[in-house]
Amino acid sequence: MDNLLLNVHNVSKSFPGVKALADVGLDVRHNEVLALVGENGAGKSTLMKLLSGIHAPDSGSFELDGRPIQVQSPKQAQELGISIIHQEFNLMPDLTVAQNIYIGREPRSGNFLLNDRRLNARAAELFARIRIDLDPKSKVGDLTVAKQQMVEIAKALSHDSKVLIMDEPTAALNEAEVAALHEIIRNFKSESTGVIYISHRMDEINEIADRVTVLRDGGYVDTVDAGSTPIRDVISMMVGRRLSTEQRPDPAPAGTDVVLAADGVSTRDMLSGVSFELRAGEILGFAGLMGAGRTEVARAIVGADRITAGSIEVHGRQQKIPNPAAAASLGIGYLSEDRKHLGLLLDRNVKENIALSSLGRFSGGGFMKGKAMAAKAQELVGTLRIKTPSVNQPARNLSGGNQQKVVIAKWLLKDCDILIFDEPTRGIDVGAKEEIYTLLNELASQGKSIIMISSELPEVLRLSHRIVVMCEGRVAGSLSNDEADQENIMEMATRFGADDVVPAGAEPAGGTQ
């Protein structure tokens, strides 16, 4: 083919104990979006890290516009016109949005003097051009995960590059933002450019992709035309088997007695008068736009943020919850949306991460029962099919999705009556998602109560008995499963005329069918 933008020939890469990629090849044409899909740990991110000069391939070669290239360093990748949004954030929290985006390319007056006025102006232009709502001067560390993702996207688009690689850019985004991002991508691709797009949200594939390349277990499976190939075929190529994805399961009916009740809960930064009830055996979905305050609600309940007004009742008794430890002792667990900073001990191994919340159980007289701990961890690695050479692998070395599974395993092991899952399926592949859905339903049917915060409406709709919709730190309303649909949820989510809602015309994407 003559019109190849990027060409990858039989690339292989292994890490100690893991063969991440074996003879993988793919090609990107001009003016196309190539979706790259595969299970967690299939090797997608690794391939992209090779393309962006973070790792060096053990073997194989790359061609850009027909010319062979070698990518030794991230800087060189940029110079070659390859820019990447990594799966994990690479931001400087103490710097402002603009400073982050143009780091290394600051507008200067003279050699050494910075020109921050030009810097911020340039950032503002960029945001206007790609229609992202960000304040160039706000400190990245203060932004929500979603907004930080937007910064990463803006940063990648700020180099006008040939090849734009996006590794799960939408994992932190909700429907409206996703639609906006797709708009951005459509504007980006041109006769001289192309996009590699990694995602686990199958609904996006036919939204945005022209072709789909499938990886499985570090090997190349096939490349198919996105338009003409039904999603379920792609999925079965990914997981090597057919999945039955029923539209809405009928979860066991929730009990009636209230296990957790928030009454007029407010925090200084964000929440005002949030009230809701969680019943035994219920899955209560939380929907809302980015920055609506769902995470804040969770943090407030487990005592990670101070409550300035309102009260919380657990099992009918009013409780003061000063910190997450207290919440845990009341049987409330919180799975954070930010696995890297608030979920994992990256340098510690899988075993320790899984056991972290339950160490007491594995210690007698202060001494650790190492064997019991390892055994239990091994068991959960099995149930959740966590892809890792062993439970002794440092969490850092796991793939994003597998890291997420480790965090989930931690809370399954802790065995709380009330579980708050904030974006639990972030970065998890379709197959695993189904398993986690079933798992959540089982937990519910065992009488455990679950609050499920998710930016993926289909997910919320599928799992929740009831859905609380938040907007601007307030509860906009709540719907029972059967009266809820994407439209009325979006309507509620924007009820208070949220100003940071992404431009209209971005019609919500369809569910999985």
Place this chain on the structure above:
Amino acid sequence: GGGSTGNESGGGDGKPYVAIVSKGFQHQFWQAVKDGAEKAAKDYNVRITFQGPDTESNVAQQIEMLTSALNKNPDALALAALDSKAAAPLLETAKSKDIPVVAFDSGVDSEIPVSTVATDNKAAAAEAAKHMAKRIGGEGQVAIVAHDQTSKSGKHRRDGFVNWMKKNAPGIEIVDIQYGGGDQLKSTDLAKAMIQANPKLDGLYGTNEGSAIGIVNAVQELGMKGDVTVVGFDSGKAQLKAIRSGLMAGAVTQNPIGIGYKTVETAVKAMKGKDVKQTIDTGYYWYDKENMDKPKIAENLYK
């Protein structure tokens, strides 16, 4: 210069070997002692090593130095003990190895040392007090910048001064005593603060070179030359210059070079089994503009 005594071969060559563990190393006083020791080493054709802790309160460091010195099985050991009780077990070791021990600078209250080459810090400090009292006419306010709060010599040079004043100069009030660790910069700021705090100050006494120079700097920086009587301890180029220029009334010097020389000399005698004097007093001298060039004095002053 520095490393001349360091004998890299670490033993072996035929010369007899005297290990000297002093109270200090970096201060000029101890460098002068070292020079004296080196001179004697040349004269008597022996090899010496000279070591001392970073500060005169670091007893533990001195004990380590003593330990490794003993493990070198020297023919004789010279020690200026920071704390003789703390050193006692090691002196026993020396005895059991029949290594003759010479105590220097200040005595070691123990039977083991064959001889003590020392000067009396208290008496020397009293001498300084006497001259201070004379200069300020027997009454007024005096403050002390001391170099160390816990070490024996630090205490003696302070108390000798204070006690003499108490006994002999009731009109003189010691208004403040503070400690600059012999650090010239700290002592300077310290002395300035003292002068600020006590405007009616008539005299300042520094218990070692660093402290004295600190005072001199303070007086200079405050442009108070002549307003306060400054009395110092030890010598050193800067102090001599200050005395000549009249910034300082004078100072008490011990005889560091003599101490160093006599110490080695005695050690050599002892190792050869000759009998040695129980105590050798190397004395101290008051010196000022008038007498500092007299050979008797000048030979005790180091630059």
Place this chain on the structure above:
Amino acid sequence: MSTVQAAKSESRTHTGDTAGRTLSGRLRSSLQQFLAFASLIALVIFFSIASGKFMTLSNISGILLATSVIGILALGTTFVIISGGIDLSIGTGMTLCSVMTGVFLTYLGLPLIVGVIGGILTGAVMGLVNGTLIAALKIPPFIATLAMMMIAEGLALVISGTSPIYFGSTPGFTNLALGSVIPGLSIPNAVLIIFIAAVLAGVTMSKTIIGRYTFSIGSNEDATALSGVNVKKWKVLIYTFAGAFTGLAGVVMASRLSSAQPGLGMGYELEAIAAVIIGGTSLQGGKGSIIGTVIGALIMSVLTNGLRIMSIPQEWQNVAVGAVILLAVYLDMLRRKETS
């Protein structure tokens, strides 16, 4: 309030770089400066009341003079610490620089200006070495600079032959610190020097590329490298730049004592680092400010001077200093929780 949140709010707030910040951010941080300044004022007021001798012009200029050496050291170290590193070699390093100045002026008899620049360059070279050890050889900053601390201490003694070097041959040298270029006003030049140095450092920190990368590297070194910044090069530059301040401190020190004292320096590094941290710079890197450091240094020297003026016994002075530092920093923490 919970550990997490506190940890967060702590780690979130107080980006001292005056470059673009959100309005609230700008307000907050200037408020902080103001309040940190307030606790300094509080000390001054306390001592003025406690002793009539404190608030005199000569004592104030004495305090400023006493701040100069530690203060200049602290300025350089602020860069190192914000970049996520640490430098323990500044104390004895400063001494080595004094000694080298002595070598240039007294031993080699070079002209004044050459000696001064030579002293400053000595510091820069030491910084260059530190930076290379840390950035190129990947030796942890703490251990690299600890080793340099010992090496510098030794070299200062060796080069000087363990005795002070006097500047008799260059009489002008002493005026460098103690003279006064401003006629009338009796402010010693050393105070001017630290003032200029502080302005230089402040501008570099907030308005130049090196300042930007200092914050960026300290905030997230890997991400900065991934963004195509040559982190290795900039780290070396940062340490070298900081080293120049160590050199300047050495020159000022020598000039003030009109001699290079090979025995000094050990322990000065902790005082300087303390000043930086009291000034609100975080050892985690990424957060801090020059103005904070200046205030921190002033708090330290006001404290020492005040206690001496009150002639508190030495042993109690240490206790008092420790206690006051705790109090000051604790109030600072409370305040940040409020403002965050």
Place this chain on the structure above:
Amino acid sequence: MSTVQAAKSESRTHTGDTAGRTLSGRLRSSLQQFLAFASLIALVIFFSIASGKFMTLSNISGILLATSVIGILALGTTFVIISGGIDLSIGTGMTLCSVMTGVFLTYLGLPLIVGVIGGILTGAVMGLVNGTLIAALKIPPFIATLAMMMIAEGLALVISGTSPIYFGSTPGFTNLALGSVIPGLSIPNAVLIIFIAAVLAGVTMSKTIIGRYTFSIGSNEDATALSGVNVKKWKVLIYTFAGAFTGLAGVVMASRLSSAQPGLGMGYELEAIAAVIIGGTSLQGGKGSIIGTVIGALIMSVLTNGLRIMSIPQEWQNVAVGAVILLAVYLDMLRRKETS
């Protein structure tokens, strides 16, 4: 290899805790221990060749004795550093503990065992205070323990009246460190004590829940807290536990000098921390090992002793120590890049 990777691999490798590791991991890390040990051996061999006086039984036991105090301090600090903190108060704190032991035994004439336990508890209490300042009041460890360093120094002087306290009334006390319970073999008890202390620390680190939390908190404090761990409580415990080692060091020191010396201690904290870091523990927290610390401490004291035995002039000794530390740590780095 790109900067990033380098940075990463550095920040990644060398998880010294002996708890479960991958086979390759286990091999690698034991290899590291072995090699760190090797550079210690290398030093020993070098000095044995350089001076016949080095490899004598009395000198070896001298070295071990010299390791005891710094070593015990380093053991405790290892916990603090792995948990992501730092403790500068161990040096003067140790002295305060010696003084308190003196108070208990000499001033109050309490029985030996009470005095010993009293000294250790003093350390634990100091640790408790440090921990509370840091965990509850959120004061940065560096500044909190720096303040405690000054306070402890002052209190030691105040309580002792600035003069040493001798143990004449409890003759048995000196044997605690210098006596020898093993007949025949002339190994002083102090060596036994640090050996036992090391084993205790090692087991605590790798086999108990406090060790587990030490690593978790050091690795990611926020995540640990959000996992429902009472970080505040455990941090206080960690500092208290570490403080007990400071107390023990104080007791051994006092027994060794058969006196409590109020004036020393400043500077010991840096030596101890250096030993910890030479032993491969990272100041970023989350990584480190007790065995590493022991080796680090031995490297330090072998070095000092060897240079003295070789009669290297004192001013050169510092230079040599610094250089060797750099070399040792650099080789360590290289090796980790290899093995990682």
